[in-house]
Amino acid sequence: MIDAHLNKLRVRDDVSADEERAIRGLVAEEVSVASDRTLIRHGQDVHSSTLLLEGWMARVKDLRSGQRQIVELSVPGDFTDLHGFTLKRLDHDIVTLTPCRYGRVPHERLKEITERFPHLTRLYWLMTNLDAAIHREWTLSLGRRSAIARMAHLICELNVRLGIAGVARDNSYDFPLTQVELGECLGLTAVHVNRTLQELRRKRLIELQNRRVTIVDRPGLKAVAEFDDAYLYLHKRPR
Amino acid sequence: MIDAHLNKLRVRDDVSADEERAIRGLVAEEVSVASDRTLIRHGQDVHSSTLLLEGWMARVKDLRSGQRQIVELSVPGDFTDLHGFTLKRLDHDIVTLTPCRYGRVPHERLKEITERFPHLTRLYWLMTNLDAAIHREWTLSLGRRSAIARMAHLICELNVRLGIAGVARDNSYDFPLTQVELGECLGLTAVHVNRTLQELRRKRLIELQNRRVTIVDRPGLKAVAEFDDAYLYLHKRPR
DNA sequence: CGCGGTGTTGAGACCTGTCAAGACGTGTGG
DNA sequence: CCACACGTCTTGACAGGTCTCAACACCGCG
Numbered sequence: 085m086i087d088a089h090l091n092k093l094r095v096r097d098d099v100s101a102d103e104e105r106a107i108r109g110l111v112a113e114e115v116s117v118a119s120d121r122t123l124i125r126h127g128q129d130v131h132s133s134t135l136l137l138e139g140w141m142a143r144v145k146d147l148r149s150g151q152r153q154i155v156e157l158s159v160p161g162d163f164t165d166l167h168g169f170t171l172k173r174l175d176h177d178i179v180t181l182t183p184c185r186y187g188r189v190p191h192e193r194l195k196e197i198t199e200r201f202p203h204l205t206r207l208y209w210l211m212t213n214l215d216a217a218i219h220r221e222w223t224l225s226l227g228r229r230s231a232i233a234r235m236a237h238l239i240c241e242l243n244v245r246l247g248i249a250g251v252a253r254d255n256s257y258d259f260p261l262t263q264v265e266l267g268e269c270l271g272l273t274a275v276h277v278n279r280t281l282q283e284l285r286r287k288r289l290i291e292l293q294n295r296r297v298t299i300v301d302r303p304g305l306k307a308v309a310e311f312d313d314a315y316l317y318l319h320k321r322p323r
Numbered sequence: 324m325i326d327a328h329l330n331k332l333r334v335r336d337d338v339s340a341d342e343e344r345a346i347r348g349l350v351a352e353e354v355s356v357a358s359d360r361t362l363i364r365h366g367q368d369v370h371s372s373t374l375l376l377e378g379w380m381a382r383v384k385d386l387r388s389g390q391r392q393i394v395e396l397s398v399p400g401d402f403t404d405l406h407g408f409t410l411k412r413l414d415h416d417i418v419t420l421t422p423c424r425y426g427r428v429p430h431e432r433l434k435e436i437t438e439r440f441p442h443l444t445r446l447y448w449l450m451t452n453l454d455a456a457i458h459r460e461w462t463l464s465l466g467r468r469s470a471i472a473r474m475a476h477l478i479c480e481l482n483v484r485l486g487i488a489g490v491a492r493d494n495s496y497d498f499p500l501t502q503v504e505l506g507e508c509l510g511l512t513a514v515h516v517n518r519t520l521q522e523l524r525r526k527r528l529i530e531l532q533n534r535r536v537t538i539v540d541r542p543g544l545k546a547v548a549e550f551d552d553a554y555l556y557l558h559k560r561p562r
Numbered sequence: 563c564g565c566g567g568t569g570t571t572g573a574g575a576c577c578t579g580t581c582a583a584g585a586c587g588t589g590t591g592g
Numbered sequence: 593c594c595a596c597a598c599g600t601c602t603t604g605a606c607a608g609g610t611c612t613c614a615a616c617a618c619c620g621c622g
Contacts, residue, residue, distance in 0.1 A: 127553060145463045147549055153466040155459040167456075170449035170562055175456045175554035198445055202437045209448050210409035216451065217406075217414045219458035220394040224384045226465035227392040227510030231578070262600065271466030276578055278602060310386055314366060315414035323409055470610075501568065515610055517570060 085137045086111070086187070088161030088249040093207055095248055096214075097323045103204045106197060111135060111187030117180055124178040130168040132190045136160055139184030140260055143176045144268070154268040156218060157181075157242070160249040167212050169194045182260045206323045217315045226271045229310070231280045234270045236309035239290060239297060244313055255299035259292065284308075324376045325350070325426070327400030327488040332446055334487055335453075336562045342443045345436060350374060350426030356419055363417040369407040371429045375399055378423030379499055382415045383507070393508040395457060396420075396481070399488040406451050408433045421499045445562045456554045465510045468549070470519045473509045475548035478529060478536060483552055494538035498531065523547075 086108065093099050099107070114137070117123065123141070124130060134141070141158040143165075155176060158164040164178050169191050198205045221241070225234045242259075246252035261269070263277045270277065284290045289305045291298040299305055325347065332338050338346070353376070356362065362380070363369060373380070380397040382404075394415060397403040403417050408430050437444045460480070464473045481498075485491035500508070502516040509516065523529045528544045530537040538544055 147467055151467045153463045155462045167452040170445055170452050172560045198441045206409055212452055213406040213409050216455035223394045223461050224392045228390045321411045
């Protein structure tokens with residue numbers, strides 16, 4: 085099940101047999117954890133990173149008022165906190181949105197990668213830069229897109245990312261987020277999320293029921309979102 | 324004037340004499356450019372990165388409607404597009420907000436760093452992860468903070484970053500952004516930026532005139548912003 | 563001396579938030 | 593097996609923060 089991760093890398097560049105062996109040696113242990121747990125709190129020292137194998141996690145930031153902002157979603161194949169390797173602590177919490185299975189990757193092993201595998205280092209560096217590109221797209225959404233466009237954009241993004249992970253098929257995928265959590269991603273209240281989803285349904289762009297989303301009209305949804313997957317860097321390039 | 328850059332690195336980790344020499348060898352040429360120019364367009368292939376020595380630049384994303392979102396500001400000492408080294412093209416434009424001077428750093432030289440200087444590689448990796456941390460804080464601002472809190476937060480952030488660059492002093496610094504550009508950073512219209520600034524002035528938190536900002540009441544401004552500089556990773560740690 | 567960019571102000575509209583209540587589904591304990 | 597609690601989803605009425613449109617002042621610059 086580390087295949088989703090390898091696939092994510094191989095979408096962007098070739099991974100040699102040597103490198104694949106090194107990658108498979110990164111995980112020190114596999115861990116299962118329940119839903120709605122805080123795995124890592126902001127500010128605490130971290131000594132390993134989290135390679136998500138199954139389930140959804142999120143990076144969350146809070147305000148004192150109790151308002152929360154989900155700043156990124158992690159799906160299988162993603163490192164949720166590869167940036168912790170160089171940052172040494174995080175500026176946000178890592179929480180599980182569903183039951184999850186993940187591989188714990190000690191930072192010493194990543195450090196070894198940087199000492200012995202320069203190309204793989206660049207590829208992992210790219211992965212954190214890809215996270216940043218997603219952050220920038222979310223910033224654009226929150227700053228300039230309407231509620232319905234934001235929602236449509238998120239659904240498009242996840243369709244691509246879950247496709248790479250091998251868990252989206254035919255424009256349809258399991259969608260575990262509650263409307264409260266969707267609001268925390270999109271900077272909206274749960275009430276407005278509800279109304280926005282209804283509008284997307286009424287326009288016959290998506291179906292969403294039983295925690296599963298189906299994109300009914302992909303061109304239409306992409307148009308509402310102004311979605312362009314260029315920011316996901318889906319082309320293979322030597323790095 | 325590459326000192327601002329070295330200082331920015333040294334705030335986070337030690338830089339050896341060897342590494343400093345390598346860094347000073349990165350810049351292939353120094354270039355001056357006027358204000359309001361687009362240096363790099365999204366999607367185009369990039370083969371060098373931009374080390375800002377003087378002036379302000381921004382990373383900008385557009386919507387078809389013509390609405391713009393500034394997703395990050397660059398100040399002296401920052402690489403505006405170090406992430407271009409692994410991404411190979413950008414998902415945003417790079418524009419100048421003032422007249423600028425910058426060093427052009429060919430990607431082959433950065434590649435050499437990754438082959439020969441693993442520690443320095445980790446430090447530059449950290450710099451892009453720091454960018455991402457700033458993105459996350461902006462995401463929180465746009466998603467959850469009010470207009471006045473967003474504005475206050477940005478002013479606090481720039482005070483810290485410009486302090487590291489050596490161009491902010493005594494809670495005061497040159498502030499070249501127009502109110503339109505401020506709106507593009509904060510997801511607001513220029514009209515509302517104007518009213519928000521007036522409220523900050525009326526509360527005696529800042530002064531802003533002749534393109535220079537002075538923080539009159541730093542604790543008060545930080546309180547309005549809920550500003551905590553932890554996300555800027557100001558402590559030196561071995562990486 | 564006129565012009566374009568910038569900053570300021572006012573009135574009204576609109577998108578999204580707030581508050582409240584009820585429906586629905588599911589898990590749990592009695 | 594039922595009763596209940598709880599989380600989630602839905603809906604309505606109203607409030608409020610921010611946007612839109614418009615007009616005008618100011619100022620550096622050609």
